[in-house]
Amino acid sequence: MATDVSTGFVTDAVKDYYGKLLSSSQDLKTSACCTAEAPPPHIADALTRVHEEVKDRFYGCGSPIPAALDGITVLDLGCGSGRDAYVLSQLVGPKGRIIGVDMTEEQLAVARRRQDWHAERFGWANTEFHQGYIEDLAGAGIADDSIDLVVSNCVLNLSPDKPRVFREIFRVLKPGGELYFSDVFADRRLPATLMGDAELVGECLAGALYTEDFRRLMADSGCADARTVAASPITLSSPDIERKIGFASFTSRTVRAFNVPLEDRCEDYGQVAVYRGVLPEHPHAFDLDDHHRLHTGKPMLVCGNTADMLSRTRYAPHFTVTGDRTTHFGLFPCAPADAAATSGTETWSGCC
Structure with missing residues (x-):
């Protein structure tokens, strides 16, 4: 570089x-x-x-x-x-x-x-x-x-x-x-x-x-x-x-x-996030990134990193995140939808 x-x-x-x-x-x-x-x-x-x-x-x-x-x-x-x-x-x-x-x-x-x-x-x-x-x-x-x-x-x-x-x-x-x-x-x-x-x-x-x-x-x-x-x-x-x-x-x-400590892969701890719909400009859904659209009131299974992004930042008042790190279920299938569609296979790469 x-x-x-x-x-x-x-x-x-x-x-x-x-x-x-x-x-x-x-x-x-x-x-x-x-x-x-x-x-x-x-x-x-x-x-x-x-x-x-x-x-x-x-x-x-x-x-x-x-x-x-x-x-x-x-x-x-x-x-x-x-x-x-x-x-x-x-x-x-x-x-x-x-x-x-x-x-x-x-x-x-x-x-x-x-x-x-x-x-x-x-x-x-x-x-x-x-x-x-x-x-x-x-x-x-x-x-x-x-x-x-x-x-x-x-x-x-x-x-x-x-x-x-x-x-x-x-x-x-x-x-x-x-x-x-x-x-x-x-x-x-x-x-x-x-x-x-x-x-x-x-x-x-x-x-x-x-x-x-x-x-x-x-x-x-x-x-x-x-x-x-x-x-x-x-x-x-x-x-x-x-x-x-x-x-x-x-x-x-x-x-x-x-600026939150995160893992280098998306790990599955069985955590669930719900967007409360209280941001005025986003009443119906909130896009965290290009593959996480959280609809108001709809529970979404998320990886540990996504859970931390929503619960350990200024976005915390706008989400309810449940579950802890007591049980680990392996890697989380967290990748852009178009990546999986292009490859024709299930994608288990990290979110980054």
């Missing part, structure tokens, strides 16, 4: 691309840094109250905004012009706190310029924006165990030192805290030399996370089970970029992980 290209080159390339070369999302040459699907209604509604200049300078690939946000502290990595930060500002409410970190001064200038405008419109001021690097959150003033939720929108791929980023994320997350992010993933390891191409770096392709290396990075950071929430293919509309990339294919994925 190492690269022969200097960290300084990558950092400068990203700063120039997003600070100087791009004037709006319309200047992008691929769909990698564009949101593929319409946001949920409550987020779409919040977006109507975000300043147009902030939205015009948005370069994201998803909608990494989970549920159960009231009153929590959120850290937005690579916050850019502040679009997601200002959406989150509304959802956490006046008792919550939003901290944005970005290294590009031109982007931060937009976010800061509109703070008073948003505070007046929302009725509260709960945003702050720090200049800094996501590899060094301590340098940006983020303390240990101080954050309930870390979000990021198509930024982690831009880092030249991803292991350090994930170590920093789990350093600042409180026990039970959540990482919820959207980013670009590749189906193979890409040549390190691509990180020397400023355009491919800026288009979020050269640094795309190889899915298996991501799994290993998370395990090294202390997270044995990260879940894919949603995924969609990325279109490479530029022939020149297609030529440079070769045969690799890319997806935009939204992923969640928790």
Whole structure:
């Protein structure tokens, strides 16, 4: 996973691309840094109250905004012009706190310029924006165990030192805290030399996370089970970029992980979870990931990891989880439904 290209080159390339070369999302040459699907209604509604200049300078690939946000502290990595930060500002409410970190001064200038405008419109001021690097959150003033939720929108791929980023994320997350992010993933390891191409770096392709290396990075950071929430293919509309990339294919994925001790496989303890249906935006069902949709009031047999994700995090008030670890029934058949359908066999792999 190492690269022969200097960290300084990558950092400068990203700063120039997003600070100087791009004037709006319309200047992008691929769909990698564009949101593929319409946001949920409550987020779409919040977006109507975000300043147009902030939205015009948005370069994201998803909608990494989970549920159960009231009153929590959120850290937005690579916050850019502040679009997601200002959406989150509304959802956490006046008792919550939003901290944005970005290294590009031109982007931060937009976010800061509109703070008073948003505070007046929302009725509260709960945003702050720090200049800094996501590899060094301590340098940006983020303390240990101080954050309930870390979000990021198509930024982690831009880092030249991803292991350090994930170590920093789990350093600042409180026990039970959540990482919820959207980013670009590749189906193979890409040549390190691509990180020397400023355009491919800026288009979020050269640094795309190889899915298996991501799994290993998370395990090294202390997270044995990260879940894919949603995924969609990325279109490479530029022939020149297609030529440079070769045969690799890319997806935009939204992923969640928790700062909770988990097992590296999904184990069966006979536990059952019931969603209470009390989250306003999710009255009928809650999607934990792409293969766990918990319908309101309907008991669902879950693995030990899923039970812990629902009972040892801020989601605990919204679920009833029964059963303990006194009896073990072996591995739990916990995998995406499409994986089993594709293979034609029963799948007993872990959830990650």
